[in-house]
Amino acid sequence: MSEIISSVVAHYNYWIYIALMMIGLYAVIGKKNLIKKIIGVNIFQTAIILFYVSIGAKKGATIPIIHHGPGGGHHETTASVIEASQYMNPLPHVLMLTAIVVAVATLGVALALAIKVYNQYGTLEEDEILSRIRVR
Amino acid sequence: MKFLGIIVVVITGALLVYTTGDFPSWSDPASPASTHVSPHYIEKGMHETAAPNIVTAVLADYRGFDTLFETTVVFCAGVVCFFLLRIPGRSPFTECQYRHKATGITVRVKHDRKMSGSFGEFERIDTLWTPHDLIIQTACRILIPFIQLFALYVIAHGHHSPGGGFQGGVILGASIILLAISHDLRTALDRLGEKAHAILCSVGVLVYAGTGAVCMVLGFNFLDYGALARILHVDPVMARSHGILVVEVGVGLAVMAALIWIYSNVSSRGNYDEGL
Numbered sequence: 001m002s003e004i005i006s007s008v009v010a011h012y013n014y015w016i017y018i019a020l021m022m023i024g025l026y027a028v029i030g031k032k033n034l035i036k037k038i039i040g041v042n043i044f045q046t047a048i049i050l051f052y053v054s055i056g057a058k059k060g061a062t063i064p065i066i067h068h069g070p071g072g073g074h075h076e077t078t079a080s081v082i083e084a085s086q087y088m089n090p091l092p093h094v095l096m097l098t099a100i101v102v103a104v105a106t107l108g109v110a111l112a113l114a115i116k117v118y119n120q121y122g123t124l125e126e127d128e129i130l131s132r133i134r135v136r
Numbered sequence: 137m138k139f140l141g142i143i144v145v146v147i148t149g150a151l152l153v154y155t156t157g158d159f160p161s162w163s164d165p166a167s168p169a170s171t172h173v174s175p176h177y178i179e180k181g182m183h184e185t186a187a188p189n190i191v192t193a194v195l196a197d198y199r200g201f202d203t204l205f206e207t208t209v210v211f212c213a214g215v216v217c218f219f220l221l222r223i224p225g226r227s228p229f230t231e232c233q234y235r236h237k238a239t240g241i242t243v244r245v246k247h248d249r250k251m252s253g254s255f256g257e258f259e260r261i262d263t264l265w266t267p268h269d270l271i272i273q274t275a276c277r278i279l280i281p282f283i284q285l286f287a288l289y290v291i292a293h294g295h296h297s298p299g300g301g302f303q304g305g306v307i308l309g310a311s312i313i314l315l316a317i318s319h320d321l322r323t324a325l326d327r328l329g330e331k332a333h334a335i336l337c338s339v340g341v342l343v344y345a346g347t348g349a350v351c352m353v354l355g356f357n358f359l360d361y362g363a364l365a366r367i368l369h370v371d372p373v374m375a376r377s378h379g380i381l382v383v384e385v386g387v388g389l390a391v392m393a394a395l396i397w398i399y400s401n402v403s404s405r406g407n408y409d410e411g412l
Binding site: 014019021022057060063066067082091094101104108109111 | 137138140141142144145146148149152153156157159161162163164165167169170173174175177178179181182188189190191194195199202203206209210213214216217220221296297298300302303305306391394395398399401402405406
């Protein structure tokens with residue numbers, strides 16, 4: 001029993017991202033409103049971002065900005081040797097930094113498409129749109 | 137459909153939960169993600185690029201191609217919103233409402249599309265107009281310059297502190313969007329017009345790609361900022377730091393313009409007349 005608990009505690013970041021991802025996936029599949037689907041896609045995206053950022057964490061490490069001395073020049077470090085274990089993994093941060101901005105931009109495109117659909121069919125409900133397409 | 141959806145979601149979740157046992161534990165320093173390329177970035181990044189913020193160094197230098205095309209994606213999103221929604225002057229005549237500031241009387245005028253705007257004692261108002269809150273307008277007017285100043289700091293100081301082109305660009309864009317929300321869309325468009333959005337967005341991507349092209353002209357690889365040492369008269373490591381700054385400015389311009397472009401198209405449904 002204690003093994004299971006310790007395993008859950010050691011992996012709880014994955015559990016959170018899976019829960020968020022399931023919420024997003026359900027919104028995409030189960031909801032009929034296009035705006036709710038877009039929100040679902042965004043929750044899904046947030047889950048992936050959380051997954052990546054949690055991978056970059058290291059125990060006892062600080063943010064990946066090399067500390068430089070107060071007296072010295074801007075570009076000289078106080079410690080001559082930089083230990084990789086002192087700083088978090090910068091790579092997931094980089095990937096997600098761009099992904100967040102791209103997510104906002106693609107959200108704009110999704111909303112623009114939703115506006116076009118609304119102008120064309122007068123509704124954002126998926127089943128009503130399908131019935132109106134069949135009538136024509 | 138809903139039942140089927142729940143089944144699919146639960147199966148997917150169960151499969152993912154099943155695999156978590158094989159993943160490294162939370163904040164494990166010896167996890168695969170932290171053992172291959174990231175120690176090189178952390179230990180050598182400072183000596184190779186002279187940028188203490190490793191995230192910025194990796195973003196703009198080691199993974200420069202990735203960031204170039206992410207910026208292009210943001211640019212494309214702005215262009216797509218423009219082409220999907222923008223309605224270029226459907227009818228030359230338009231009906232506008234003007235409000236006399238002193239008495240509060242509203243008049244409806246049908247006139248040429250070109251002469252819309254506030255003049256004299258009359259101000260142009262939206263169809264569903266409510267009186268603007270003085271507190272909100274004043275607070276936003278005081279705040280916006282400081283937000284923009286902070287955004288410039290975030291872009292320019294991205295080497296040394298958390299920040300960079302993407303974050304600074306988003307803050308700059310948000311400050312203009314705040315102006316559009318607290319006043320109205322036309323006020324924001326008077327400050328930064330539609331053509332400026334398109335030009336700034338393209339110029340941002342061009343600055344990024346142009347920096348890479350300059351490196352190529354100087355006989356180095358594309359986006360190899362060490363080449364800039366000859367132009368800037370500094371050692372190649374410092375040249376990388378300066379190259380990162382130039383690129384970040386380009387990213388900031390592109391992101392700012394793209395966000396405002398998307399906002400003004402989506403919020404006004406493409407006619408650039410009445411926003412939210």
